[in-house]
Structure formats: C-alpha cells, structure tokens
Amino acid sequence: MYRSEQTQIRDGVAGNSRLTGGMAVVLLVLLAVEGATIPFIGSLLQPHILIGMLLIPPVMLKLGSTGYRFLRYYAGTPAYVRKGPPPLLLRLLAPGVVLTTVVLFGTGVALLLAGPPSNTLVLVHKVSFIVWVALTTLHVLGHLLEVPRLALPDWRRSGPREAQLAGAGTRIAALGGSILAGVALALLVVSTAGSWH
Numbered sequence: 615m616y617r618s619e620q621t622q623i624r625d626g627v628a629g630n631s632r633l634t635g636g637m638a639v640v641l642l643v644l645l646a647v648e649g650a651t652i653p654f655i656g657s658l659l660q661p662h663i664l665i666g667m668l669l670i671p672p673v674m675l676k677l678g679s680t681g682y683r684f685l686r687y688y689a690g691t692p693a694y695v696r697k698g699p700p701p702l703l704l705r706l707l708a709p710g711v712v713l714t715t716v717v718l719f720g721t722g723v724a725l726l727l728a729g730p731p732s733n734t735l736v737l738v739h740k741v742s743f744i745v746w747v748a749l750t751t752l753h754v755l756g757h758l759l760e761v762p763r764l765a766l767p768d769w770r771r772s773g774p775r776e777a778q779l780a781g782a783g784t785r786i787a788a789l790g791g792s793i794l795a796g797v798a799l800a801l802l803v804v805s806t807a808g809s810w811h
Contacts, residue, residue, distance in 0.1 A: 636765045726806055
C-alpha cells in the first residue's frame, strides 16, 4: 500500500472521530433544549415535538458515523483495528443506546402521525425515554473528556500540524447539513404538531 493511501486511511479514522465528536456537541445542546421542555410538556408540547423532529437528522448522522466505525473495526480494517474499540463498558452499553434511541424517536414520529390519543404509544415513548436517559447518561459520561479534543480542531484556522486534518470543510458541512435538514423536517410537521393541542 502506498504511503498516501495509508495516510488517507489514517486520516479517515481521525476524521470519523472528529465528525462523531462534533455531532456529540450538537446533540448535547439540542438534547438539553429538548429536555428543558419536558417538565413543562403541557404548555411546551409543540416546541417539544418540533425540537424532536429537528433532532432526527443529527441523530441519524451520529448513528451513521459510529456505525461506520463499528463496521470498519469488525471488518478488520487495519487502521480502525489499530485505533481499537471503545472501552468494554461503552461497547456493552452501545446496543441499548442505539435500540432505545430508535424506539424513542420512532415512537415520537409514530405519535405525531397517529395523533392523539395514542395511550400505548405514549407509554412506550415514556418508558423508552426513561431507559434511554439512563443508558445515554452513562454513554455521555464515558466520552465527555474526549469530546472537546475531537470536536474543536476542525473549527480552528490555525494550530499545530497534527490538529489540521483533511476534510474539515466536509465534516462541518455534514454537521450543518444535518441541522438544516432537521429544521426543514420540523417546519414540515408544524401543522401536524398543532393537532396535539
């Protein structure tokens, strides 16, 4: 393998980590805003629904970037194998985090499409949220210290050579694109969300 190919693969691993870290920051902010609506869900139901819709594309991008790393590692791609897997506890939590994320957002969308009242869907949505919060809190705590190191370098114009990595513009565009797609999705469901009042 030529050195340039090795460098591209190594940079791809680092780029994937930076995309995942950047997405983590976006999701932490959006999820905090979404969480702030929960204690006041009676009066903030429509913002809760709209923010939930806005979250879907960023969540999909985060699942995609972590899923890509998972597949490359278990397919035996040397650079991903050298990077190694996440710590054992986080690997054990990962299936639960992914499953509860899919159920949480899936039931949210199903509730929006079904309209009120949907008692079974509401119950599943609430239970999946409780389990998701527990698992995701552990997941976030397990990665919290590495997120700034991963997320910030792409936003700096200058810095040490090792901080500069090809594809920063593409990663920033992917983050921005996922947010714009979320905004578009939220705007598409404004009228449907109103049926819950």
